[in-house]
Structure formats: structure tokens, C-alpha cells
Amino acid sequence: xxxxxxxxxxxxxxxxxxxxxxxxxxxxxxxxxxxxxxxxxxxxxxxxxxxxxxxxxxxxxxxxxxxxxxxxxxxxxxxxxxxxxxxxxxxxxxxxxxxxx
Numbered sequence: 457x458x459x460x461x462x463x464x465x466x467x468x469x470x471x472x473x474x475x476x477x478x479x480x481x482x483x484x485x486x487x488x489x490x491x492x493x494x495x496x497x498x499x500x501x502x503x504x505x506x507x508x509x510x511x512x513x514x515x516x517x518x519x520x521x522x523x524x525x526x527x528x529x530x531x532x533x534x535x536x537x538x539x540x541x542x543x544x545x546x547x548x549x550x551x552x553x554x555x556x557x
Contacts, residue, residue: 461489468492 459473460466468488472495476488501509521527521538528536 459483459488461485461492464489464493466492469495 458470459468461468463486466489468483469492472491473483473488476484476491478484501512504512518528522541525541526538527541529539531537
């Protein structure tokens with residue numbers, strides 16, 4: 457049974473699709489997709505140390521924030537704040553003119 461969750465846009469494994477199939481042989485699209493995503497995340501993190509999990513979460517957060525136009529900035533004592541990324545303005549080169557009279 458190949459099932460594709462339209463809500464989450466992921467292909468769902470047979471055992472998960474069967475678990476979330478109602479008596480009318482209809483798959484609960486949202487729950488099946490959600491559980492598929494949770495299973496994939498669990499497999500990715502399997503075997504990682506606590507430090508490895510923390511680093512992965514931080515990396516994912518940085519990527520997500522960057523895609524939305526934000527970044528994390530140190531706020532001291534191991535804390536961070538979220539700030540909007542601003543483009544640096546290019547400085548115009550000012551030419552020094554000889555103002556002799």
C-alpha cells in the first residue's frame with residue numbers, strides 16, 4: 457500500500473498508513489504524514505550524542521531563520537536573540553575636490 461500524504465507532501469510507509477486507516481479504508485492523511493515525519497526524524501537522530509543532537513537542532517534553526525531573513529546573535533551568558541538580517545549599504549566614494557580660490 458503506497459500512500460502519499462497530501463497535507464505534508466511526504467510518502468508514508470505501509471505500516472504507518474495501515475495504523476492510521478479508518479474502518480472505511482480511508483487513511484487519516486494528516487496523522488499518517490505527521491507520524492512519517494516523526495519516524496524519519498527519529499531515524500536521523502538515532503545514535504547521536506546529546507551534543508550531536510543539540511548541534512543538529514542549532515544548525516537547523518540557523519538554516520530556517522536565514523531562509524526567513526533572520527539570524528541569531530549572541531546576547532551573552534549562552535543566550536541568543538533573533539534579529540532581522542539587514543543588507544549593508546554600500547558607501548559612496550567621495551572624491552576630494554580641490555577647492556582653491
